[in-house]
Amino acid sequence: MMSSETTILNYQALLNEKKLCAAECPSCNTLMFPPRLFCANCFRRGTRWKELSGRGKIRSFTIIHIASATHAADAPFVIVILGLAEGISITARLVGVDPLKPEDIKIGASVVADFEEIPGTSPDQSVTRLIFRPA
Numbered sequence: 001m002m003s004s005e006t007t008i009l010n011y012q013a014l015l016n017e018k019k020l021c022a023a024e025c026p027s028c029n030t031l032m033f034p035p036r037l038f039c040a041n042c043f044r045r046g047t048r049w050k051e052l053s054g055r056g057k058i059r060s061f062t063i064i065h066i067a068s069a070t071h072a073a074d075a076p077f078v079i080v081i082l083g084l085a086e087g088i089s090i091t092a093r094l095v096g097v098d099p100l101k102p103e104d105i106k107i108g109a110s111v112v113a114d115f116e117e118i119p120g121t122s123p124d125q126s127v128t129r130l131i132f133r134p135a
C-alpha cells in the first residue's frame, strides 16, 4: 500500500489501516496534505507516501453549531486547524473537549491524531475518519 499512488482513495485506504499519511516529493522532500500526485513546489510527478507522527499543536479553531445535514446530529462540534510536527497544516475535528466551553481550548495546545470508525450499512462499508484529541 505504501508504494501506491498518492490519491485521495489510497489516503482513505491508509486511514482505514489507522495510518495518517501525507504525500512527499522524492526530489525536494516537500510534504503535501491533502496528498497530491504532483509536487506543489517543483511540479515533479510521482510523489510518495510518508507516514506522519500525528502530533501537532492547535493554531486556530471554531465551533460548529449548525452543521450540514450529514453532520447535523454531531453539532455542536469543534474544528481545528493544526500545525503538525512535520510542519504541515491539517484541518480536522477535535474530540475530547467540550464544544460549549471554547474558553478551555487553547491556541498552541498539543493534540494527537486518532481514528474513528464510521459504520456503514454493512461492515465492509465502514470508513475511518481522522480526528484529533488533546495530547
Ligand SMILES: [Zn+2]
Binding pocket: 025, 026, 027, 028, 029, 030, 039, 040, 041, 042, 043, 044
Ligand atoms: Zn518537489
